[in-house]
Amino acid sequence: MSETTTRPAARTPGAVRAQPGEHVFEMAKLNRILGGPDYSSAVGTCVEGERMIVALMRMAAGTGAEPHSHPNEQWIYVLEGTFRAVVGGQPCEVPAGSVLYIPADVVHSGRAGEDRDVVFFTVKDASHGLHGIKA
Helix, strand or coil: CCCCCCCCCCCCCCCEECCCCCCCCCHHHCCCEECCCCCECCEEEEEECCCEEEEEEEECCCCEEEEEECCCCEEEEEEECEEEEEECCEEEEEECCCEEEECCCCCEEEEECCCCCEEEEEEEECCCCCCCEEC
16 A cells, blocks of 8 residues: 555554555554553554454553443454453453453453563454443
């Protein structure tokens, strides 16, 4: 895409929207956004396609996301640290190397442990943006 071409807006403010012929995204070089501006401490980068949204996020030790939901389902793959979540009222401890599934419209929250940041890769369907709705 040339510098003079306008990139169509992503569903998520600050995210990158993939364009035809664009296949590789260096996450470390993309615009950093909040994972949930009014409910979460997660910060990272996000790329949106036609049907999928991916994001690489970091949540500082001892911080987290307040209860929220979104109309799209979500997968969270924990790369570093331990993510302590509550999904639909059920506590879940998600260590590095594990994946957490969050169904659509289910209220959930999560926190990084007190001793270490959590780094996670998340995937959502593109029926809604990355950001959820605070419960």
